[in-house]
Amino acid sequence: MSCVLQLYRIQASSSRFSNCGRMSISFLHNKGFINGSWVDAKSGKTFEVKNPATGEVIGLAPDMDVEDTKSAIKAAADAFPAWAKTPAKERGVLLRKWYDLMVSNSDEIAKILTWEAGKPLSESKGEITYGNSFIDWFAEEARRINGEVLQSPVRNREMVLLKQPIGVAALITPWNFPHAMITRKAGAALAAGCTCVIRPAEDTPFTALALVDLADKAGIPKGVINIVTSGRPNAAPIGKELCENPLVAGLSFTGSTEVGKLLYKQCATGIKRVGLELGGNAPFIVFNSADINKAVEGAIASKFRNCGQTCISANRFIIQDGVFDEFVEKLRDRMSKFKLGNGMDCDVNQGPLINAAQVKKVEAIVKDAVDKGAKVLHGGERASNIGELFYVPTLLVDIKPNMACYTEEIFGPIAVCLKFKTEEEAIAISNGTSRGLAGYFYSNDLNQAWRVARNLEVGMIGINEGLISAAEAAFGGVKESGIGREGSSHGIEEYVYIKYLCFGGI
Numbered sequence: 001m002s003c004v005l006q007l008y009r010i011q012a013s014s015s016r017f018s019n020c021g022r023m024s025i026s027f028l029h030n031k032g033f034i035n036g037s038w039v040d041a042k043s044g045k046t047f048e049v050k051n052p053a054t055g056e057v058i059g060l061a062p063d064m065d066v067e068d069t070k071s072a073i074k075a076a077a078d079a080f081p082a083w084a085k086t087p088a089k090e091r092g093v094l095l096r097k098w099y100d101l102m103v104s105n106s107d108e109i110a111k112i113l114t115w116e117a118g119k120p121l122s123e124s125k126g127e128i129t130y131g132n133s134f135i136d137w138f139a140e141e142a143r144r145i146n147g148e149v150l151q152s153p154v155r156n157r158e159m160v161l162l163k164q165p166i167g168v169a170a171l172i173t174p175w176n177f178p179h180a181m182i183t184r185k186a187g188a189a190l191a192a193g194c195t196c197v198i199r200p201a202e203d204t205p206f207t208a209l210a211l212v213d214l215a216d217k218a219g220i221p222k223g224v225i226n227i228v229t230s231g232r233p234n235a236a237p238i239g240k241e242l243c244e245n246p247l248v249a250g251l252s253f254t255g256s257t258e259v260g261k262l263l264y265k266q267c268a269t270g271i272k273r274v275g276l277e278l279g280g281n282a283p284f285i286v287f288n289s290a291d292i293n294k295a296v297e298g299a300i301a302s303k304f305r306n307c308g309q310t311c312i313s314a315n316r317f318i319i320q321d322g323v324f325d326e327f328v329e330k331l332r333d334r335m336s337k338f339k340l341g342n343g344m345d346c347d348v349n350q351g352p353l354i355n356a357a358q359v360k361k362v363e364a365i366v367k368d369a370v371d372k373g374a375k376v377l378h379g380g381e382r383a384s385n386i387g388e389l390f391y392v393p394t395l396l397v398d399i400k401p402n403m404a405c406y407t408e409e410i411f412g413p414i415a416v417c418l419k420f421k422t423e424e425e426a427i428a429i430s431n432g433t434s435r436g437l438a439g440y441f442y443s444n445d446l447n448q449a450w451r452v453a454r455n456l457e458v459g460m461i462g463i464n465e466g467l468i469s470a471a472e473a474a475f476g477g478v479k480e481s482g483i484g485r486e487g488s489s490h491g492i493e494e495y496v497y498i499k500y501l502c503f504g505g506i
């Protein structure tokens with residue numbers, strides 16, 4: 001229980017946290033969870049998890065490796081036949097109990113999440129409401145995994161399509177949404193009748209372990225959910241095992257396009273089912289007809305949530321010439337009012353970046369843009385007076401296609417604004433990237449809205465809206481942003497296969 005004690009001590013000794021209440025310690029864990037038991041790494045090794053706001057070590061988690069992963073996969077494979085045969089209604093009831101426990105413990109989970117991910121407490125609560133909603137949704141959807149009876153082309157024959165769970169699902173998740181990325185995958189997998197092995201990000205294992213604890217308390221049988229934590233060096237060997245072990249039927253990964261491509265190749269060895277939710281480069285277009293105040297509010301919500309570390313975050317603001325100056329000025333004004341700080345302080349609305357690598361990446365992107373002629377209208381530097389990992393929200397104009405901020409996913413609090421004249425030009429700029437996750441546009445011209453929605457090469461679009469995620473909606477991208485969909489009724493399809501039955505001689 002060392003991690004629990006450390007967390008408790010830090011919280012108790014820091015007056016900065018006092019205004020957010022005391023932490024319940026009942027579901028903080030510093031062990032992995034395999035076959036219904038809390039376990040250390042077989043090697044006995046651990047890794048440190050740090051609070052990005054303060055740099056303090058908040059706990060130690062087991063640094064598991066391939067051997068631990070094999071045990072977790074075996075446990076999931078052993079549990080699969082019984083879970084797959086459990087009536088969907090009963091699986092739904094257990095998911096619903098899990099959801100109820102997550103709701104009743106939301107405040108405490110939010111504190112764990114802010115502690116390890118750094119996002120403001122209000123955002124952690126928002127993520128938890130969103131993350132919980134997937135378990136609620138899939139608890140209901142479990143009962144609607146229906147097959148089909150087909151019209152036979154010949155006499156004396158009946159033809160039926162069954163949907164069956166694929167088997168053990170490997171779920172690899174990132175740090176930017178440590179709660180919701182797990183529930184969005186695990187909810188669908190469990191509803192479908194699959195068992196799973198989760199490998200959460202090394203920066204944020206404690207939220208994941210808390211969720212698994214609540215799943216256990218909800219009565220989800222042993223072996224159905226297993227979790228393997230590790231530091232970054234063991235991520236690749238664990239990932240390879242999850243992709244190549246013959247007992248694993250499919251992989252669902254959320255993270256960078258680079259790692260996604262590697263895992264996709266590794267899964268090819270065993271022709272595994274693959275779902276990939278990868279990086280984006282979202283255009284955010286504002287047309288002359290738009291309501292600029294609403295567009296600015298949408299821009300703030302889309303760009304700066306989680307300090308810009310969101311895969312569907314607006315990456316390039318593409319603004320029509322008639323409203324460019326007004327939009328930029330209003331955006332700058334809103335950005336200048338941000339309060340940076342420790343997310344545990346209740347009035348903070350921008351936390352730190354997750355780690356030093358992310359800060360360096362953001363600094364390099366800003367430097368590259370400035371070196372190539374971009375103008376800084378706000379920010380452009382670290383907020384070192386607050387902490388090592390804080391970066392002032394930054395606004396750049398005079399952006400050119402040869403700048404990294406134009407071509408790459410920024411994943412930080414940097415807003416870049418480009419000017420365009422015609423709708424065709426805006427579409428060409430938007431689509432001129434290998435990514436295609438989300439896109440946004442603001443327009444009050446209905447015909448234009450339909451045209452632009454059809455022409456943007458992305459999987460999701462916010463039209464006069466900056467926040468688009470919901471359990472009811474299909475989340476996913478095109479091009480190098482991924483394959484497959486999460487959430488909605490389509491999310492379950494990733495975890496079932498169709499079996500065709502042909503009854504002859506009837």
Ligand code: NAD
Nearest residue numbers: 173174200201235236239254255256259277278279280311
């Ligand atoms: P990342 O790809 O480096 O890491 C994601 C996860 O994969 C982490 O848990 C990491 O430990 C693990 N990992 C790293 N290398 C691995 C390997 N070889 N084998 C197995 N696992 C490995 O990404 P990140 O820096 O953690 O997250 C940022 C990226 O994730 C961004 O590009 C962002 O757009 C993307 N993302 C996408 C979505 C989405 O739904 N499309 C959501 C969140 C984040």
